[in-house]
Amino acid sequence: MRERVTAPLAHRAALVSIALVLAFLSFWHLATRGSAPVAIDSESARPPGAPASQRKAVMPGPLDVAEKITWHLQRPFYDDGPHDRGLGTELGTSIARLGAGYLLAALVAIPIGFLIGASPLMGCALDPFIHLLKPISPLAWMPLALTSTNDSGLSSIVVIFIGALWPMLINTTLSVAGVRREWLSVARTLEVGTLRRTFTIILPAAAPAILAGMRISIGMAWIAIVAVEMLVGGTGIGTFLWNAWNELSIADVIIAILVIGIVGMVLDQILARLAQLVTFAE
Numbered sequence: 001m002r003e004r005v006t007a008p009l010a011h012r013a014a015l016v017s018i019a020l021v022l023a024f025l026s027f028w029h030l031a032t033r034g035s036a037p038v039a040i041d042s043e044s045a046r047p048p049g050a051p052a053s054q055r056k057a058v059m060p061g062p063l064d065v066a067e068k069i070t071w072h073l074q075r076p077f078y079d080d081g082p083h084d085r086g087l088g089t090e091l092g093t094s095i096a097r098l099g100a101g102y103l104l105a106a107l108v109a110i111p112i113g114f115l116i117g118a119s120p121l122m123g124c125a126l127d128p129f130i131h132l133l134k135p136i137s138p139l140a141w142m143p144l145a146l147t148s149t150n151d152s153g154l155s156s157i158v159v160i161f162i163g164a165l166w167p168m169l170i171n172t173t174l175s176v177a178g179v180r181r182e183w184l185s186v187a188r189t190l191e192v193g194t195l196r197r198t199f200t201i202i203l204p205a206a207a208p209a210i211l212a213g214m215r216i217s218i219g220m221a222w223i224a225i226v227a228v229e230m231l232v233g234g235t236g237i238g239t240f241l242w243n244a245w246n247e248l249s250i251a252d253v254i255i256a257i258l259v260i261g262i263v264g265m266v267l268d269q270i271l272a273r274l275a276q277l278v279t280f281a282e
Helices: 002-032 062-074 087-118 120-133 138-149 152-177 181-189 194-232 237-246 250-281
Strands: none
Touching: 002 062, 062 250, 087 120, 087 152, 087 194, 087 237, 087 250, 120 152, 138 152, 138 194, 152 194, 194 237, 194 250, 237 250
């Protein structure tokens, strides 16, 4: 019965979404027809000594962007120098950094969250440190990371780690602390060991909330890596976007924004699907 009710709604929603996209593309096409170059008065967007009048940008239309997307798809992994790499190469670098920082955050946040959630003593002891460090922007740690590692790639991973850490840690702590006390009492009465109690009672009960924190963390980490790469340069989708702006290639800027959004959506849906599977398994 549920499928018969939701399927027509999903079809109508898809049609509305398609109509909105077509309306937006039509408006964009009409708004950019015959658009004149716009002078950019930005020090970051022109070479030293060049007057602003020599740096002009044109807002491309959807057909121009589609043509540039086709060009990138035909050669996604080219490498013509440090500031001219294929979109696939830059995106692969960003995803690799994201995976390293995110995995490291999970390995740290989930065990510590279990410890804090299961131990009131550790919760009270670590609570001030969590409240002190959590509000600090991940980007604020970038200078210390660069000073410590002297490597922009490793520094980016450190920032991703910090950005992904807190949602996972907090959700794990709250979910473990919220496990029903009756279940734990029965397990102790039956003399179930700590390790077995953790994997048979606490982890299954806390898993949906932990995955919800991981879903939030992947979005925070993806936002952080794009900002870091724009800041430090080198390689990555953020660097690709910033180089496109410096060259006033607005089509590439739009493509980079689309790619960032699509990858973020895909990563979010992967974690959402995993959370659904865990919930259904219960």
